[in-house]
Amino acid sequence: MVAFGGKKLRQMVSGLGGNSLGQVLAAVAVTVLVRLFSGPGPVLPPEAENEDHGDGEEKDDADESGGPVSGKVFPVSIRWRNISCSLSDKSSKSVRFLLQNVGGEAKPGRLLAIMGPSGSGKTTLLNVLAGQLAASPRLHLSGLLEFNGKPSSKRSYKFAYVRQEDLLFSQLTVRETLSLATELQLPGISSVEERDEYVKNLLFKLGLVSCADTIVGDAKVRGISGGEKKRLSLACELLASPSVIFADEPTTGLDAFQAEKVVETLQQLAQEGHTVICSIHQPRGSVYNKFDDIVLLTEGSLVYSGPARDEPLAYFSKFGYHCPAHINPAEFLADLISIDYSSAESVYSSQKRIDSLVESFSERLSPILYATPTTKEVLHKNGKKVGMRTVAKKKGGWWKQFWLLLRRAWMQASRDGPTNKVRARMSIASAVIFGSVFWRMGRSQTSIQDRMGLLQVAAINTAMAALTKTVGVFPKERAIVDKERAKGSYLLGPYLFSKLLAEIPIGAAFPLMFGAVLYPMARLHPTLLRFGKFCGIVTVESFAASAMGLTVGAMVPTTEAAMAVGPSLMTVFIVFGGYYVNPENTPIVFRWIPRVSLIRWAFQGLCINEFSGLEFEHQNPFDVQTGEQALERISFGGSKIRDTVVAQSKIMLFWYCTTYLLLEKNKPKYQQLEPPPVLKLHSKLEEINPEQDNQPQPLEDQPVNEVDGSNQSDPVGSFILEGAE
């Protein structure tokens, strides 16, 4: 093992001149500064805030739904009752209700908006309905949820979940995004012409024709607009032929025009037979008028659930709250159910008003009768047609997936000009700075330590550059991949393998640039073969560091966490990088680290490449005369460059396998929906008063599940659910 640490290092420093250590420290400091000031990190897809993944769907039900372009949709009604979601705080032993006894209904052909002030529970309810509420031991979720009269555990329909953040590859054009998604998700469309036609129809349907050949873009390169991104996300989701479309705040961050276009698209999809549910904060009047139904939430409680437009205004006017003429009803409703924090009295009075509205509505267990219930005829009509035009859902084979993903990964990596420019500038800048610090090293005794110092910082710089690039990008890309894999678009193997291959040419370019500038400047061992080996060693090290970055990105949920974990982990490998500490002098538990440190192996390879065959000027008999003697002093004598390559390959393989296993294991988990306490349910059912004004139908009378003809209103039996997936 390395014997060149601790005391020997001090001896060397004093023996070979203190300047060398100063140079090393200066070079390390420069590395850090270059990293800090070399501009923003690379960006792949647009920023992802919620790491909530996986658009769930029933994969075995492909034949039930028509293709998105055909317009034939399998109709699905959703009903929910007594949905409560509580969050327990162990420290204070308190329980906070995020949702309390919420009920409602969404029907095919109708656009339902979940509205309410910020923090009222809109997203929570949407996630519950989609079975996508992230699992947490602090959460407790109970209630009744059924789809076409069947418990949610037995649902057999497809749904799309359009998230607030748009998870798209930034360097692909709109057409390429859809075309690749079609190839991956619908391999049944085999001919290019057919696929182009399919994509063309989708572009037309979603109003994306004018931007079809524009790249999606990101924070660095302007691409399509926010509204277009949202519609592209919708288009990608429609490929799965969903019956139900969930959209979480689809208008957030959009200007009024774009917001209206997005809601118009949702309305159009609803009119084609999809059941569309979206959460929305405070829509403008023209947007509000596009909703067929609304659910109004405040502080997790229901204030109104039923038809939109004039009905809620009529309902609230019964309590003396009249919407003034020419006022946006959405604004009126938002004001009505928001707490006014302007003064103590206003807080008290608005809270009182909200409490009484919640209480009034809770007295009606079932929501107000929907204006245009879907008839049996419509459901059967649509139901019969589906399947005929369904595109075969059999996924393409391993190699087909691999080639498609390789194409996509290559387009993403090679077109990302700003990121590649930043990386190239960073590589050249660090090489120039190190080259200047270690300018034209001679063959004096002091140059031995200079050389070692330079090779160590070169190994550190290469590893850190590759690691930071990967951890900065991969968590975001993982969100897209998780989403696509949840749809069953492809397997993990082809994805990882294609990513590895696509990134080889670009990943190799930067260490090569670094080596090409640094090598002559520092006047390292001056033969072409040694130069080639130097570049080869740093390139292999760079790939090993990238592989480690993938593992970190697969292990933690966000880019920020990966940025914290990755460099910290690398610091351990730097400490045991072969230069700073002799592992023999460390506690036994740490002595294995150098064997797995990619920095140490790179350093060892670079030292062997540099020192073997070199001769140094010497005056004293104890001076180092040859490179081999210098290698002996750091315990690298007798080692070969091949050892480095083999060890780095093993390290790389280890990190790739770990990434694979982590990605397989770290699938998102969702909160289970438990049935509400039976007694509570019974007592609530007994409270139903069919005589009440505006009273919705009692559960027994509600027309649901016309598709299979069964009576879905079985008040207890069919309501006992096992919860979302």
Ligand SMILES: Nc1ncnc2c1ncn2[C@@H]1O[C@H](COP(=O)(O)OP(=O)(O)OP(=O)(O)O)[C@@H](O)[C@H]1O
């Ligand atoms: N897993 C969770 N852990 C802790 N608090 C949570 C969790 N999920 C939701 N909340 C809290 O529940 C409340 C409702 O959140 P939710 O995101 O559903 O509100 P929202 O109406 O969608 O708000 P906004 O319009 O601001 O997005 C918030 O106060 C939120 O902090």
